Amino acid sequence: xxxxxxxxxxxxxxxxxxxxxxxxxxxxxxxxxxxxxxxxxxxxxxxxxxxxxxxxxxxxxxxxxxxxxxxxxxxxxxxxxxxxxxxxxxxxxxxxxxxxxxxxxxxxxxxxxxxxxxxxxxxxxxxxxxxxxxxxxxxxxxxxxxxxxxxxxxxxxxxxxxxxxxxxxxxxxxxxxxxxxxxxxxxxxxxxxxxxxxxxxxxxxxxxxxxxxxxxxxxxxxxxxxxxxxxxxxxxxxxxxxxxxxxxxxxxxxxxxxxxxxxxxxxxxxxxxxxxxxxxxxxxxxxxxxxxxxxxxxxxxxxxxxxxxxxxxxxxxxxxxxxxxxxxxxxxxxxxxx
Ligand SMILES: NC(=O)c1ccc[n+]([C@@H]2O[C@H](COP(=O)([O-])OP(=O)(O)OC[C@H]3O[C@@H](n4cnc5c(N)ncnc54)[C@H](OP(=O)(O)O)[C@@H]3O)[C@@H](O)[C@H]2O)c1
Numbered sequence: 001x002x003x004x005x006x007x008x009x010x011x012x013x014x015x016x017x018x019x020x021x022x023x024x025x026x027x028x029x030x031x032x033x034x035x036x037x038x039x040x041x042x043x044x045x046x047x048x049x050x051x052x053x054x055x056x057x058x059x060x061x062x063x064x065x066x067x068x069x070x071x072x073x074x075x076x077x078x079x080x081x082x083x084x085x086x087x088x089x090x091x092x093x094x095x096x097x098x099x100x101x102x103x104x105x106x107x108x109x110x111x112x113x114x115x116x117x118x119x120x121x122x123x124x125x126x127x128x129x130x131x132x133x134x135x136x137x138x139x140x141x142x143x144x145x146x147x148x149x150x151x152x153x154x155x156x157x158x159x160x161x162x163x164x165x166x167x168x169x170x171x172x173x174x175x176x177x178x179x180x181x182x183x184x185x186x187x188x189x190x191x192x193x194x195x196x197x198x199x200x201x202x203x204x205x206x207x208x209x210x211x212x213x214x215x216x217x218x219x220x221x222x223x224x225x226x227x228x229x230x231x232x233x234x235x236x237x238x239x240x241x242x243x244x245x246x247x248x249x250x251x252x253x254x255x256x257x258x259x260x261x262x263x264x265x266x267x268x269x270x271x272x273x274x275x276x277x278x279x280x281x282x283x284x285x286x287x288x289x290x291x292x293x294x295x296x297x298x299x300x301x302x303x304x305x306x307x308x309x310x311x312x313x314x315x316x317x318x319x320x321x322x323x324x325x326x327x328x329x330x331x332x333x334x335x336x337x338x
Contacts, residue, residue: 001336002047004035004082004117006108007094008065010205011122011149012036013056014325015092020052022329029336034088037079039095042066045086046073083111090118090335092328096209097125099218099238106130113137113145120331122149122324128222128238131229146331147230151177151223152300154323155316156330161231165306170231172305173270177223179298179319180207180214181246181266185283186296188254189263194246206298206320217245217266217281224268224279227302232270234277244282257285263293291315 005012019026019033026032032049042065044050051070058067066075076082083091091112095105105126112119119138121127127134127150138145148158152175161170176182180201187197198215201207213219221241228234246266257264262285271278286293291313295301301315316323 001029001031001089001332002034002087003031003090003092003332004037004086004088004112005033005092005094006037006079006083007096008036008038008041008059009094009096010321011324011328012092012094013059014321015094015328016052016056018322018325018329020056025333026329029333031332031336035076035082035086036065037076037082038065039079043076043079043082044068044073045076045082046070047087048072080111083108084115088117090120090332092332093119093121093123094328095123097123097213097219097222099125099128099213099222102126102129106134109134109145110137113141113143116141116143118144118146118335120146120149120328120335122328123147124150124219124222124226128225131226132235144335146334147226148331149324149327150226152302152314153179153316153319154326155300155314156327157227157302157314158230159330159334160312160314161304165309165312168306168308170304171272171307173224173227173231173268173302174292175220175224175227175268175302176265176292176295176300177268177302178214178217178220178266179300180211181217181220182295182300183298184215184246185249185254185264185266188249188251189258193251194249204298212247215245215247217243220266220268221279221281224270224281227268228270228277228279231304232272232277234270234272234279236277236279241279241281243280246283249283253283260285262287262290265292265295267292
């Protein structure tokens with residue numbers, strides 16, 4: 001299966017690295033990367049497959065994608081041409097998340113679906129704003145739209161529920177979904193100020209380009225909406241979510257949580273009461289026996305209450321590009337398996 005990668009920033013690059021590292025798995029699944037598109041650093045296409053190691057070497061040397069020199073590799077001047085005219089089977093979409101209109105990802109995904117291509121996306125913004133439209137169109141055309149990478153990075157949530165818990169209903173969801181906020185709260189708990197902690201999160205390159213999207217809870221809320229729509233069939237959107245971030249959290253708040261025998265965490269909640277679903281994101285004191293209280297640093301996790309087997313808890317130690325790229329590869333491999 002031929003993969004076209006749209007966006008080669010932190011996540012897209014990590015995806016290329018993973019394709020190189022897992023070459024045996026990728027080759028035995030007959031998967032090849034045939035195209036890479038960026039906004040300003042060029043686009044390349046090779047119908048026989050791009051050598052990802054060479055692509056990354058050239059990119060490291062020049063900062064450009066279209067610097068790659070290899071037989072059969074074409075430099076394409078217009079990313080749209082690759083999307084609409086060239087031959088591929090799966091679009092892997094890694095352009096930046098926009099939380100107001102979900103572009104350019106929404107249009108990119110729609111164009112691929114319209115051409116009958118499967119789509120694997122990491123785009124939290126577009127999926128939270130256009131979940132119904134995009135999933136409906138993919139169903140109508142008969143292609144798959146997979147989005148494991150949008151929530152919990154590399155830790156499998158959607159596939160766990162779909163494949164591991166068939167027949168179960170999710171009654172309640174609690175999650176620590178934003179690694180940057182968890183990191184900031186953890187580092188503040190060790191004595192740093194809010195500004196020092198945020199600077200360190202940014203220095204490690206793991207926050208959204210605009211860190212306030214993380215800090216003010218919007219990114220976590222967008223992820224929560226995707227979970228509610230996908231796993232609880234809830235017809236909710238971002239505007240209905242009650243969102244409070246950690247911008248105003250002080251050392252005193254962290255100390256107060258400790259004094260009360262707990263930890264302060266930015267918690268996403270989905271509560272289903274009779275026929276209403278309520279979504280919220282806010283800082284909460286979790287008692288130390290709460291399964292998510294011990295997640296520190298960039299760790300993320302979720303606690304699901306099911307109607308059949310009670311609670312299930314999952315967590316992952318990282319929420320950066322490396323982990324996110326694994327979900328992209330996992331989704332691509334699942335398409336190969338049918
Ligand atoms: N970073 C994480 O740890 C993480 C975790 C989970 C989910 N995500 C999601 O993954 C996605 C990618 O994040 P990122 O951190 O990799 O972003 P990023 O570093 O900003 O990279 C974005 C890439 O998209 C390219 N791009 C922008 N507009 C484009 C267009 N119209 N056509 C083709 N390419 C375009 C950019 O091109 P240029 O290189 O020319 O600018 C860049 O290569 C986002 O939706 C984000 O929310 C990220």
